[in-house]
Amino acid sequence: MLHAAFHTTVAEIAQLPPDSLAEVAFAGRSNAGKSSSINALTNQKRLAYVSKTPGRTQHLNFFKTMAHRYLVDLPGYGYAKTPMVEQKRWQALVGSYLAGRPQLAGLVLIMDIRHPFTELDLMLLDWFHASGKPVHILLSKADKLSRSQSLPVLRAARATLAERGYQGSVQLFSSPKHMGLDEAENMIRQWLQMPPTRANQAKKCPAQGEKAGHHMP
Numbered sequence: 562m563l564h565a566a567f568h569t570t571v572a573e574i575a576q577l578p579p580d581s582l583a584e585v586a587f588a589g590r591s592n593a594g595k596s597s598s599i600n601a602l603t604n605q606k607r608l609a610y611v612s613k614t615p616g617r618t619q620h621l622n623f624f625k626t627m628a629h630r631y632l633v634d635l636p637g638y639g640y641a642k643t644p645m646v647e648q649k650r651w652q653a654l655v656g657s658y659l660a661g662r663p664q665l666a667g668l669v670l671i672m673d674i675r676h677p678f679t680e681l682d683l684m685l686l687d688w689f690h691a692s693g694k695p696v697h698i699l700l701s702k703a704d705k706l707s708r709s710q711s712l713p714v715l716r717a718a719r720a721t722l723a724e725r726g727y728q729g730s731v732q733l734f735s736s737p738k739h740m741g742l743d744e745a746e747n748m749i750r751q752w753l754q755m756p757p758t759r760a761n762q763a764k765k766c767p768a769q770g771e772k773a774g775h776h777m778p
């Protein structure tokens with residue numbers, strides 16, 4: 562579990578926390594489950610604002626997880642009813658944040674496992690790839706599919722990343738079922754240069770069965 566507390570809401574680039582040493586941002590389509598995944602990872606019910614109505618997160622919400630280290634909940638994209646002026650604002654704020662924030666260590670991209678790699682997700686991946694920073698994909702709402710339905714999607718997602726030459730990783734995730742929490746937390750801790758938890762040290766090789774096994778001494 563990651564400890565975290567609300568720090569600040571940012572509506573303009575000039576308001577970004579100046580004390581930050583490292584940040585991990587959560588991006589994805591509206592309603593994909595970004596805010597829910599932050600709540601699950603921090604084991605809090607209402608830290609990040611979750612809504613059934615898409616497009617509710619409009620600003621960059623910063624949660625402090627350790628001194629000078631932040632989780633950043635980004636506004637979602639791809640909600641058709643979002644007015645054009647809001648879409649432009651999203652591009653200006655989120656676009657310049659993702660492209661120009663030196664403290665941004667990595668991007669967690671959340672995709673609903675039932676609708677992975679939409680056109681906008683691919684655009685974001687392509688564009689963010691240029692930054693040279695790593696991406697970790699959560700295939701969210703994995704509780705909506707059976708294991709035998711979700712594993713092929715996981716494999717296909719890995720293949721898509723490899724085909725496109727992205728240095729990304731991908732995993733299954735479910736906020737309500739707490740599926741995939743340790744694997745995601747490990748990645749975030751690495752990026753933020755936080756020590757791994759003891760629980761995570763013990764199971765360095767996640768139980769996804771898809772990765773080369775570590776040799777235990």
Ligand SMILES: Nc1nc2c(ncn2[C@@H]2O[C@H](COP(=O)(O)OP(=O)(O)OP(=O)(O)O)[C@@H](O)[C@H]2O)c(=O)[nH]1
Pocket residue numbers: 589590591592593594595596597598610611612613614615616617618636637638701702703704705734735736737738
């Ligand atoms: N079944 C299931 N529902 C989920 C999961 N994650 C999120 N949800 C639901 O999906 C809806 C949207 O979740 P949010 O976390 O608000 O999504 P978001 O990506 O932050 O959305 P925006 O802030 O609007 O861009 C809510 O009704 C959540 O309860 C999940 O893993 N499984």
Ligand SMILES: [Mg+2]
Pocket residue numbers: 595596597610611617618634635637
């Ligand atoms: Mg949200």
